[in-house]
Amino acid sequence: MRTTAFRGTIVEERRPVLSRAVIAAGAGACAGAAAAYLFDPVRGRTRRARVRDKTAHTTHELRDGVGILCRDLGNRGRGSAAAVRYRFTGRSVDDRVLYERVRAELGRHVSHPHAVEVHVRDRVVSLEGDVLDTEDERARRAVRHIPGVKKVHASWTTHHDAEGVPLLQGGGRRREPVPELLQQQWSPTARLFAGTAAAALWALSRRLPRPVSWAVMGAGAVLATRMATNLPLRRLTGINAGRNAVDITEAIEIGAPADTIWALVSDYSVFARLMPDVQEVRRSPDGRLSHWVIKGPAGVPIRFDATETKREEGREIAWKSTEGQLIAHTGALGLTPADGGRTRLHVRLAYNPVAGAAGHAIAKLLGADPARRLRQDLMRLKSHLERERQPAGAGHLVAQRPAGEVTGI
Structure with missing residues (x-):
């Protein structure tokens, strides 16, 4: 009041x-x-x-x-x-330990560390061999800052490029340390500090003017999402993620030999008959290219073309969508024999939906979960194959078994 x-x-x-x-x-x-x-x-x-x-x-x-x-x-x-x-305290060290320190540090600043010879005597480091001129000064400075190094003599030969130098051939690469926040996967500690920073940004946004507060709040939301999912932003948004924004892996063991399963899964044009979400599959005359029509969210059909990238008869088949598709994806299906005449079927899918992993999460909340659909389709395939292998009249024999009889498996 x-x-x-x-x-x-x-x-x-x-x-x-x-x-x-x-x-x-x-x-x-x-x-x-x-x-x-x-x-x-x-x-x-x-x-x-x-x-x-x-x-x-x-x-x-x-x-x-x-x-x-x-x-x-x-x-x-x-x-x-x-x-x-x-x-x-690392300055009081013998030459053997100092030699190992120098070799380890060179691997971070020189693309071909095997082309460099290191000699250490009385904490004085001598560097010989061949390096690129773009790596010379940085490598010297890094070795000079190693605890225990008194002096550095770099008598190596610098080269503008690797042409004509055998030791500089090959795809050398410097193993430079990557900052924590730029890595693909964040450590638990980094995620903790990122979540704390996101909460601080949200609290700070309330005291700022309206346009600035929106920007700070948006930055906090992005940081919190990155922390919660532990996925790079390109995979979250799907921008420049290629076909690898979302990864799905499922496996199931089927009571049938690999040859029987391969005869069915290798001709994936029959998937429209076994899987409700697959409406149509048309294969090209050579079998390398196929056109798919699947049921998407809200029953909207999704069309795409796929081409085979690998086929190892009886063991593995791989494919990827052609360029320019709305939902770029790649996949592989493999068969591994198991005990008792059974076979393990494993499927790996990687795709980039609209809006990346964020779009995948929204679709999952709306009931269009590709992982759940894949599990259901594999269960249908398993039931179909095992039902086909069941001897005729087996169900009748089970029904006629006396009620008190117990059978072993």
Whole structure:
């Protein structure tokens, strides 16, 4: 309630309580829906068990994640302390240890370290051999800053390019350290600090002017998403990610020999008959190119062309979409014999949907989960193959078995 004065008259204004009532009504409706879902007389027990299992799984993952984070923090703390000791106490070292330090440091600054000879005597380093002129000064400076090095004599020969120098041939590459935030996968410690920084940016955005606060809030959201998914931004957005924004791997064991399975999966034009999401597959006369029509989100058909990149009869087949497709992807299907005449079928898919991994997550929330569909299709394939191998009349024999008879497997 707020009191204001208007022309000498005291007026009381009551804030509307409609918003609180709406919130309370919404919370009550959600609670009622949850209770009806979990305590349904027919499926309530199964749903409660599923919720209990997922809760236990999430708890175990959280506990394991906290343990990994604690170990990573401890290891990095000990590593930082060792690095400080190395800088201050590493100067009193014998020549053998100093030689190994120099060789290790050269590998970070010289593309062909095997072309360089290192000699150490009384902490004086002599460098001989061949290097490129673009690496000369940087390598000298790096060796000079190694703890324990008193002086550096670089008598090596510098070259503008590798032409005519045998030791500089080949695809040499400097193993320069990559900053933590530029790596493909962030460590648990880096993700912790990134999440803390994202929260700080969100808190700071409230005190800034409107346009600036939006930019800071957007930067915090991007940082939080990168931290939560641990995926590079190009894979999250799908920009310059090629065919590798999302990776899916599934495997299943089928009670049939590899030859029987290969005869079916190698001619993937029959997939339209076995998989509901595959509406049509047309192969070119030579079998290398195929045109697919599959059911996409909301039942919208998706068309693309694919070409085979590898075929090893009876073992593996690989393919990729042709250039210019809306959803670029690549995949491989392999067969591995297992015990008891069974075969392990494994499928690897990598694709770049619209908006990258973020688009994949949104599609998953809407029920269009490619991984779940792939598992279902593999189960249908397994059922089809094992049903084809079942002897005729086997179901009739099982039905005629006496009720008290127990059979071994």
